[in-house]
Every structure is written in C-alpha cells, then in structure tokens.
Amino acid sequence: MSIPKQEIMQSNHLACPGCGAALAMRLALKALGKNTMVVIPACCWTIINGTHGNNFAGVPVFHTAFATTAAVAAGIKATLEKQGKDDITVMGWAGDGGTFDIGLQALSGAAERNDDIIYVCYDNEAYMNTGIQRSSATPIGAETTTTPSPTVKDRPKKDLMEIVAAHDVPYIASATISYPNDLIKKFEKAKSKRGFKLIHIFSPCPPGHKFPENKTIEISKLAVETGVFLLYEIEDGKYKINKKPKFRELDDYLNAQGRFRNTPEEQREVLKEFIRKRWEKLLIKAENFG
Amino acid sequence: MKRLVLGGNDAVAYAVKQSYVDVVSAYPITPQTSIIEKIASFIGKGEMDARFIKVESEHSAMAAAMGASAAGGRVFTATSSQGLLLMHEVLHWAAGASLPIVMANANRAIAPPWSIWAEQTDSLSQRDTGWIQLYASNSQEAYDLVFLAFRLAERVKNPAMVCMDGFLVTHTKEPVAVFGEEINSFISKKETNALLDVENPIAVGALAFPNVYMPLKIEQNNRIFSAKNVFDHLSNEFERISKRKYNQVYTYGEDKADVALVAMGSNAETAHLAVELLAKDGIKAKLVKVVMFRPFPKEELSKALEGVEKVVVFDRNISMGKGGIVKDEIAGALGLGNVIGVVCGLGGVDVSETDMAKVSRGVLDGKVKDDMILWGEV
Numbered sequence: 092m093s094i095p096k097q098e099i100m101q102s103n104h105l106a107c108p109g110c111g112a113a114l115a116m117r118l119a120l121k122a123l124g125k126n127t128m129v130v131i132p133a134c135c136w137t138i139i140n141g142t143h144g145n146n147f148a149g150v151p152v153f154h155t156a157f158a159t160t161a162a163v164a165a166g167i168k169a170t171l172e173k174q175g176k177d178d179i180t181v182m183g184w185a186g187d188g189g190t191f192d193i194g195l196q197a198l199s200g201a202a203e204r205n206d207d208i209i210y211v212c213y214d215n216e217a218y219m220n221t222g223i224q225r226s227s228a229t230p231i232g233a234e235t236t237t238t239p240s241p242t243v244k245d246r247p248k249k250d251l252m253e254i255v256a257a258h259d260v261p262y263i264a265s266a267t268i269s270y271p272n273d274l275i276k277k278f279e280k281a282k283s284k285r286g287f288k289l290i291h292i293f294s295p296c297p298p299g300h301k302f303p304e305n306k307t308i309e310i311s312k313l314a315v316e317t318g319v320f321l322l323y324e325i326e327d328g329k330y331k332i333n334k335k336p337k338f339r340e341l342d343d344y345l346n347a348q349g350r351f352r353n354t355p356e357e358q359r360e361v362l363k364e365f366i367r368k369r370w371e372k373l374l375i376k377a378e379n380f381g
Numbered sequence: 382m383k384r385l386v387l388g389g390n391d392a393v394a395y396a397v398k399q400s401y402v403d404v405v406s407a408y409p410i411t412p413q414t415s416i417i418e419k420i421a422s423f424i425g426k427g428e429m430d431a432r433f434i435k436v437e438s439e440h441s442a443m444a445a446a447m448g449a450s451a452a453g454g455r456v457f458t459a460t461s462s463q464g465l466l467l468m469h470e471v472l473h474w475a476a477g478a479s480l481p482i483v484m485a486n487a488n489r490a491i492a493p494p495w496s497i498w499a500e501q502t503d504s505l506s507q508r509d510t511g512w513i514q515l516y517a518s519n520s521q522e523a524y525d526l527v528f529l530a531f532r533l534a535e536r537v538k539n540p541a542m543v544c545m546d547g548f549l550v551t552h553t554k555e556p557v558a559v560f561g562e563e564i565n566s567f568i569s570k571k572e573t574n575a576l577l578d579v580e581n582p583i584a585v586g587a588l589a590f591p592n593v594y595m596p597l598k599i600e601q602n603n604r605i606f607s608a609k610n611v612f613d614h615l616s617n618e619f620e621r622i623s624k625r626k627y628n629q630v631y632t633y634g635e636d637k638a639d640v641a642l643v644a645m646g647s648n649a650e651t652a653h654l655a656v657e658l659l660a661k662d663g664i665k666a667k668l669v670k671v672v673m674f675r676p677f678p679k680e681e682l683s684k685a686l687e688g689v690e691k692v693v694v695f696d697r698n699i700s701m702g703k704g705g706i707v708k709d710e711i712a713g714a715l716g717l718g719n720v721i722g723v724v725c726g727l728g729g730v731d732v733s734e735t736d737m738a739k740v741s742r743g744v745l746d747g748k749v750k751d752d753m754i755l756w757g758e759v
Binding site: 125126127128130137138140141142143144145146148149150151152153154155156158159161162163164165166167168169170171172173174179196197199200203204206 | 403404406431432434435436437438440441442444445446447448449450451452453454456470471474478573575576577578579581582583584585586587588589590593597
C-alpha cells in the first residue's frame with residue numbers, strides 16, 4: 092500500500108522543528124480523510140494547531156479541558172449518531188499526560204461504554220508542552236525537570252495498551268511515525284471498525300528527549316528496533332505482532348538522547364529487564380490469543 | 382394541558398422529554414438521581430428519542446454535554462452538590478465555548494460533613510462560571526423553567542442552569558400543569574446549528590493572546606447580559622400558552638413596604654407565608670423572589686426594593702468569612718445600606734415562616750441591626 096497523497100493538515104503549523112506529533116497528525120488525517128472531527132485537550136497540539144482564527148489540522152477541532160478528551164469525543168459522536176451522520180469519524184487526540192494521567196478516567200469511561208470514537212495518544216513520554224515534566228508514560232531512567240539527576244524516574248512506564256485491552260474494546264494498536272505505512276493501515280482499520288479504538292503513537296520530541304531535530308525518524312525507528320516500543324495490534328481480543336524487534340543494543344537508543352545521559356548503569360539494566368519481560372508477555376499473548 | 386402530581390425532579394424529566402432533547406449525559410447523585418432515572422425510563426420505553434451517555438463522572442457528564450452541543454445537538458444534564466463542584470472547570474468551558482446546554486441542579490449542601498439536604502452554596506459557588514442561573518421554588522416552576530431555559534440558552538448561545546432546592550423542591554409532590562401538544566408552539570426540534578462542521582472546519586477555543594482574549598470575554602459577558610431582555614420576551618411568549626408569567630424578579634405584597642423579604646428557591650415559598658403573617662399584624666411587607674440570579678437582575682431588584690424601608694435577605698447558603706451570597710450581591714450591586722442578611726437553613730435545616738416573620742419584626746424594631754445567622758431560638 093502507499094501513503095495517500097491527500098494533505099488535510101496544513102503547513103506553517105506551530106510545532107517545534109522535528110516534532111513527531113505534527114507528522115503523526117499529518118499521517119493520521121491522510122488515512123481518516125476530511126470527514127473527521129478532532130478533540131484536543133491541553134497538550135502540544137494546543138499550540139501546534141495555531142492561535143485563535145487558525146486551524147492547521149484542516150478539520151473541525153474542539154480544544155478542550157485537560158481531562159475531558161474521551162468524554163467530549165463521545166458527546167460529539169452521540170449527536171452525530173442522532174443526526175444520522177455516520178460517515179464522520181470522531182477522534183480524540185491527546186498527549187501522554189492527557190491520556191496516561193489526567194485523562195485516564197474519561198478514557199476508561201468511553202472504552203467501557205464502547206463509544207464509537209478513535210482515541211489517539213501521541214506519546215512523547217513527558218509533559219513536553221509545560222517544559223518536560225515526568226508523566227506516568229515517562230520511561231524508567233529518564234531525566235525530566237521534575238526527575239532531575241540523580242533522582243531520575245524510578246518507576247516503569249504505565250502499560251496503556253493493556254489498560255485499554257482490559258476494557259474489551261474492538262481495536263487497539265500501537266504505531267510510530269517511522270513506520271508510516273503501518274500507521275496509516277492502523278488508522279484505516281480503526282476508521283472501519285465500530286466502537287472504541289485506541290491508537291498509541293510513540294512520538295519522539297527533539298527538545299524534550301534531547302536529540303537533534305533531524306533525528307526524529309531515527310529515534311522512532313530505534314525505539315522499535317531495540318524493543319522499547321512494540322508494534323502490535325489487539326483486534327477483537329486477538330493479539331498480532333506487526334514487527335518483531337531486532338533487539339538492537341538498548342544503549343544505541345539511550346545514548347542518542349540527552350534525557351538518558353544521567354541514567355545510572357543499574358537503571359539501564361532495570362530498563363533492559365523490563366523490555367525483555369514485556370516482550371515475553373506479549374509473545375505469550377500473541378501465541379495464546381492470536 | 383393536564384394536571385399531574387409531581388416532585389420537581391419528575392417535573393424536570395417531563396419537561397426534558399417534551400423539549401426534543403437529542404443527547405443526555407449524566408451521572409447519578411442524590412437528590413438529583415430520579416431526574417435521570419425517569420429520563421432513562423422514557424428513552425427505554427421509546428417515549429423519548431435521545432441518546433443517553435452514562436458517563437463515569439460529572440466532569441465527564443459536562444464534557445460529553447459539551448461535545449454533543451458543539452456537534453449541534455440539544456443537550457441536557459443534571460447534577461447536584463459535589464457533582465456540580467466537580468464540573469466546575471467544564472462549566473467555565475461550556476460557557477466560554479457558547480454552548481447552549483441546559484442543566485438541572487438539585488441544590489444540596491457541600492461536605493464535609495456529608496449532607497444530602499438543601500443548600501444553595503453549590504450553585505452559588507458556580508456564580509462566576511458564565512452560566513445563566515434560574516431558581517425554581519416549586520415543581521411547576523421547575524417544569525416551566527426548563528422550557529424557558531432551552532429557548533433562552535439557544536437564543537443567546539449560553540448555557541443555563543435550573544436550580545431547585547434538594548428534597549424541598551426536587552421531591553415535594555405538588556400538582557403540576559403539564560402541557561399537551563400546545564408546548565410544540567413554544568419549543569420544537571432544535572435547528573442544527575453546529576460549531577463543528579466538516580464543511581466549515583474551524584478550531585473552537587484555540588489559544589488567544591491577550592488582545593484577542595479580552596474582546597472575546599467582553600463578547601461573552603454581553604452574551605449572557607443579553608439573556609435578561611430575551612428572558613422577558615420569551616416569558617411573554619410562554620405566558621400565551623401557559624397563562625403563567627415569569628419575571629426575573631417576582632414580587633408579592635405591599636408596594637412601598639416597611640420591609641421586603643428577599644429569597645431565592647424554596648425559601649421564597651416560606652417567605653410568602655411570612656409576608657402574610659406580617660400583614661396580619663398590620664406590617665406592610667412584601668416578598669421579593671429572585672428567579673434569575675445570573676445574569677444579575679439589577680434593575681429589576683432596584684425597582685422591587687424602591688421605597689422599601691428595610692430589606693431582609695434570607696440566604697440558604699453561605700460564603701465562609703463573608704455571609705449570605707444573595708444578600709451580598711444585592712447590597713453591593715444596588716449600593717443599599719438598609720439590607721440585613723440572614724443565613725439560614727444550611728444543610729436542610731427547616732426555616733419556618735414564623736422565624737422569618739420574627740426576624741423581620743426584629744429588623745423593623747431595630748433589635749436586629751446586623752447580618753445574622755438564624756440558628757436556634759429566634
């Protein structure tokens with residue numbers, strides 16, 4: 092398959108150079124098309140989409156309060172259903188803070204009700220818009236402004252996919268911008284399915300992760316190749332691994348980013364163990380529930 | 382028109398059913414719950430064609446209501462007390478985004494300690510959220526004000542809250558005149574007038590720099606202020622089908638009274654009786670009932686209190702460290718020096734007409750010189 096030519100998102104948006112989240116939206120909207128409505132809580136995209144009078148997404152956007160993404164999207168969908176406008180896709184588009192932390196309750200509510208929306212978390216693994224504070228999506232060992240060295244994050248990243256999987260929803264997928272075909276395919280699949288869909292996008296952030304702005308795709312790729320970010324789907328309860336990691340040296344990934352510069356050796360080991368265990372668990376699920 | 386014996390909650394549910402509501406999004410809380418139970422049963426029986434989003438919190442109830450309203454639906458929700466407080470952030474958002482959501486609030490005291498009984502501190506704490514606030518003092522008013530609230534909210538593009546005291550109004554069964562087909566001349570299916578439209582893709586609520594933000598807030602302030610005239614206009618229209626007339630401020634009794642008893646919600650019913658008691662003693666008294674609290678009916682109150690010697694405001698609410706909220710608003714807005722505030726009935730404590738009359742006499746006799754809290758022997 093090829094990447095759709097249509098461009099819905101506009102250029103001149105306000106993202107930082109090399110922003111993974113800007114590219115993620117561009118690809119997502121290529122797949123979803125212009126009959127899409129987007130709900131955006133407090134996050135980087137509050138800025139990226141432009142100030143009052145602008146709308147770089149190119150589709151209707153409702154900027155909303157931090158914790159409310161999934162609930163607002165559910166409300167929009169309810170009215171569209173009542174109006175018989177079944178051809179419009181409603182997408183919640185939130186960062187990791189708005190998803191893993193403050194928006195988790197509303198997300199759980201919408202998932203449990205199986206509201207017919209696509210919920211996207213573009214995950215840059217910290218509160219980047221407020222200046223790099225730790226979230227529950229921040230990986231173990233990472234330095235942020237609220238986990239400064241030597242008090243780097245000492246707890247593992249929350250497993251969003253499995254939390255949502257526990258709600259028994261029709262479609263859950265992970266994706267990242269260095270695999271655009273895979274990402275687009277997942278959005279197309281999400282669009283075609285009724286009920287609650289989650290797409291978890293790993294979205295590298297040059298200023299937050301501290302790497303040069305021309306390395307975004309490379310970091311995204313490294314995350315997959317080292318097994319830090321696993322590409323898989325859970326469709327109607329069935330697990331499918333989309334890309335088996337090569338298990339490149341984790342240090343290749345860590346050393347390319349300033350946020351891991353002060354990660355102690357023992358924490359690197361904990362992270363390696365965490366990655367290994369998570370892969371093993373996923374393999375078991377894919378074998379038993381594939 | 383037929384008469385049914387209904388509590389305020391049931392009355393609200395009937396009005397919602399007759400208002401062509403597209404989406405309801407709500408979360409249970411005492412003493413509001415029977416509103417949404419009744420609505421769920423109307424939908425279940427096919428008597429009402431609406432989507433009901435059974436959200437996981439009041440924060441989400443208002444958030445889902447916003448989404449549904451932004452997509453062009455007519456939207457209702459209901460809450461009370463802690464639930465309303467949890468909504469606070471989203472209340473501001475709904476008003477700022479000019480979404481004509483209608484909400485019923487069962488006025489209930491705030492914890493701790495836990496209380497499920499009547500008090501208006503919950504909705505008065507939402508005074509500055511930009512919502513229109515209407516207060517019903519009985520089941521009939523609760524029923525009628527829902528229709529007026531929908532028309533008003535949609536006309537001025539601003540959300541509206543219909544408040545009624547927990548149990549005292551929500552659960553007290555009274556005969557209510559319920560409309561038949563005639564209501565359709567007052568309210569019909571909502572025109573789709575959606576903020577969100579794929580043919581016209583705008584971003585709602587985007588970041589505004591100071592010189593853009595402030596004019597938008599001035600515009601919002603003008604919007605809610607415009608609800609005063611629109612309410613009067615709609616009220617005339619409503620009177621034609623109902624023979625019931627609603628004013629922003631309702632008065633009863635002597636025009637140039639020695640004493641005016643000001644109250645909002647169920648207290649107004651009690652104050653009505655107190656005015657009659659005072660009249661029996663030859664005291665010229667009048668009731669001033671605040672029906673619309675936001676936008677604030679300054680001119681209407683000014684007119685109602687003109688020439689009145691003493692004003693006593695009975696507040697079933699309290700601003701800690703200050704006093705009764707309605708009293709404070711009236712004295713402040715009108716610049717009056719003859720207003721005594723009486724905080725009473727917190728957490729559902731009974732307030733009797735004899736107590737109200739006694740306090741009013743005390744004010745006239747000069748025994749009550751300052752704001753007071755009505756508690757224990759009067």
